[in-house]
Amino acid sequence: MSEFVFLYRGGSRDGSPAEMQQVMQKWMNWLKGLGDKGHIKDQGQPLERSGRLVKGKQKTVTDGPFAEAKDIVGGYTLIEARDLDQAVELSKGCPILERDGAVEVRPVMKMSM
Amino acid sequence: MEPSEHLFRHEAGRMVATLTRIFGTHNMALAEDVVQDAFCRAFEVWKVRGVPENPSAWLMATAKNRAIDALRRERTARTFEPELSRLIHSEWTLAPGVEALFSENAIKDDLLRMMFSCCHPRLGEEAQVALMLNILCGFSVGEVAGAFVSTHSAIEKRISRAKRVLASSKKLFDVSAGAEFSSRLPAVQRALYLLFNEGYHGASPESAVRADLCHEAVRLTAILLQHPLGATPGTYALAALMHLDAARLPTRTDSSGNLSSLFDQDRSLWDSHLIAEGQRLLDLSATGPDLTEYHLEAAIARVHSTAGKTEDTNWGHIVSLYDKLMTIRHSPVVALNRAIALGQLEGPARGLEEILAITDRDRLTAYPFYFAALGEFQFRTGSYDLAREQFLKARDLARNPMERNFLEARFQACERAAILTPVSAIARK
Numbered sequence: 001m002s003e004f005v006f007l008y009r010g011g012s013r014d015g016s017p018a019e020m021q022q023v024m025q026k027w028m029n030w031l032k033g034l035g036d037k038g039h040i041k042d043q044g045q046p047l048e049r050s051g052r053l054v055k056g057k058q059k060t061v062t063d064g065p066f067a068e069a070k071d072i073v074g075g076y077t078l079i080e081a082r083d084l085d086q087a088v089e090l091s092k093g094c095p096i097l098e099r100d101g102a103v104e105v106r107p108v109m110k111m112s113m
Numbered sequence: 114m115e116p117s118e119h120l121f122r123h124e125a126g127r128m129v130a131t132l133t134r135i136f137g138t139h140n141m142a143l144a145e146d147v148v149q150d151a152f153c154r155a156f157e158v159w160k161v162r163g164v165p166e167n168p169s170a171w172l173m174a175t176a177k178n179r180a181i182d183a184l185r186r187e188r189t190a191r192t193f194e195p196e197l198s199r200l201i202h203s204e205w206t207l208a209p210g211v212e213a214l215f216s217e218n219a220i221k222d223d224l225l226r227m228m229f230s231c232c233h234p235r236l237g238e239e240a241q242v243a244l245m246l247n248i249l250c251g252f253s254v255g256e257v258a259g260a261f262v263s264t265h266s267a268i269e270k271r272i273s274r275a276k277r278v279l280a281s282s283k284k285l286f287d288v289s290a291g292a293e294f295s296s297r298l299p300a301v302q303r304a305l306y307l308l309f310n311e312g313y314h315g316a317s318p319e320s321a322v323r324a325d326l327c328h329e330a331v332r333l334t335a336i337l338l339q340h341p342l343g344a345t346p347g348t349y350a351l352a353a354l355m356h357l358d359a360a361r362l363p364t365r366t367d368s369s370g371n372l373s374s375l376f377d378q379d380r381s382l383w384d385s386h387l388i389a390e391g392q393r394l395l396d397l398s399a400t401g402p403d404l405t406e407y408h409l410e411a412a413i414a415r416v417h418s419t420a421g422k423t424e425d426t427n428w429g430h431i432v433s434l435y436d437k438l439m440t441i442r443h444s445p446v447v448a449l450n451r452a453i454a455l456g457q458l459e460g461p462a463r464g465l466e467e468i469l470a471i472t473d474r475d476r477l478t479a480y481p482f483y484f485a486a487l488g489e490f491q492f493r494t495g496s497y498d499l500a501r502e503q504f505l506k507a508r509d510l511a512r513n514p515m516e517r518n519f520l521e522a523r524f525q526a527c528e529r530a531a532i533l534t535p536v537s538a539i540a541r542k
Contacts, residue, residue, distance in 0.1 A: 013153045016253030017121035020156050025116075027160035046157035075161065 003041055003108040004079045004087040006094070010070035011101025026095040034079070039090055042078035049074065070100065078108075116164045119325075121152060123332075124169055125251030128176045130227035130285075131220045135180065135211070137194050138230070139280040147183050151176040177215045181208055194284075222288050224249060224336055225343070229286035232300040233278055240275045241304040242311065247272050250329045260326055262316040262512065294342045302351050305334050306407065309355050313362070318513035320366055327362060331355050349398035350407035356391030357414035360384040372519035376423045388418045409438040428458035445476045453486055461493035481510040485520060492527060501527035 081087040091103040132144035200210030231244040246252040258268040312326025337343040364378040420426040435451035448471045456464015477483035488503030504524035511517035
């Protein structure tokens with residue numbers, strides 16, 4: 001088994017309360033499905049969309065922006081999968097894809113080669 | 114924990130009502146932004162961490178923190194009520210002040226305040242109902258348009274105009290002022306009644322949407338009943354009417370999704386709990402001298418709910434209740450229903466006569482069930498050709514596929530009957 005990080009990027013935050021609840025339910029079902037099959041190493045955390053950017057030798061601190069709204073990382077999950085192909089397959093169920101978002105699937109580098 | 118089905122929608126109403134009280138009606142857009150923001154946070158956190166033990170409290174606490182942020186950000190850019198302005202001016206008083214505005218006791222009547230505010234006398238009934246759905250029930254403009262089978266832009270215009278009227282009143286309605294409360298109560302009852310009816314008889318083709326509207330009306334009426342000034346005989350009767358009608362919701366369509374008339378419904382499927390609750394509420398409404406239209410409509414619904422079979426219906430009693438209803442609220446639809454009941458009691462010829470005697474029946478010519486009623490009685494008198502024409506007119510006025518299928522089936526029945534009947538066959542030549 002190898003480890004992968006799912007980075008959730010963008011994704012529309014608009015919608016009526018009913019729609020938001022529906023999408024939330026889809027996320028919960030999707031993550032539960034992954035967990036039930038033993039693919040979740042760490043469920044991760046949602047991230048605030050704002051913060052500070054510290055940059056360069058001068059250590060300049062700015063309020064962002066970090067990226068375009070559609071590219072902002074909104075959270076992550078640590079996944080266990082056989083290989084990259086399987087991890088990609090698993091990511092395809094993510095509800096963010098139906099809401100103009102993207103999942104970035106990144107293998108975690110292994111310590112021992 | 115699984116969130117309850119309409120958690121977000123219902124909490125949205127509560128939170129917008131509370132924040133609008135605090136920010137002032139002219140800042141309602143800010144209140145809505147803060148609520149949207151609170152939902153985004155709930156969405157992001159809950160989808161990963163699961164729904165907390167007490168989701169309502171979590172949401173309201175989040176809304177409170179967002180409100181403090183918004184007030185800090187906007188304290189110089191916007192005008193707030195003098196009292197609030199004073200509080201938010203200093204960091205010493207900002208957080209504790211807002212904390213107090215969100216206390217259990219302070220938020221208790223917010224939904225009711227908003228309900229009364231939505232029924233502003235400068236707004237038409239349709240605008241009041243649309244506003245209630247949007248603000249109190251958390252329906253988006255698109256969802257309200259879906260419920261009314263109207264266009265997005267028409268509803269958007271109606272709701273934004275209504276919000277401007279609301280904004281001009283600066284403060285939410287004061288539900289502790291007895292005289293004003295009682296004088297606006299009929300408008301509130303009427304709006305709740307129309308909301309329920311939109312669900313029960315409305316044009317939306319989706320029965321799920323319509324059941325939602327009925328449930329919302331029941332929920333809001335229950336909130337009205339909790340207030341000592343709101344729990345009048347009329348409100349009890351309104352609640353009774355909603356329960357008794359809602360008991361029949363499961364049978365309004367048959368197993369294949371087709372509309373089923375009151376006469377053909379499987380009465381064993383009527384919800385006996387709702388009927389019992391409706392009867393209890395109707396008993397509670399029978400105090401004092403007030404006899405409202407809701408008393409009469411609920412009484413009619415009770416007669417239906419207690420008849421095990423269509424044939425057992427006490428049509429005489431129903432006609433007399435319609436007679437009384439005509440004196441309180443005369444409308445062509447009430448007159449039509451009365452004529453139908455009379456036709457059930459004294460035969461189809463009498464029913465036809467009564468329908469044709471409705472003075473303002475020209476106002477019914479866009480209503481498919483006016484022609485359907487004519488067709489039904491003509492069918493029963495054996496005038497299949499005439500009946501066929503009526504069902505054709507009715508079918509072309511149908512507001513959704515369910516109605517269209519139902520009326521098409523009646524039209525087909527006339528065709529078949531006409532062919533099988535020699536007299537009619539001769540008449541056709």
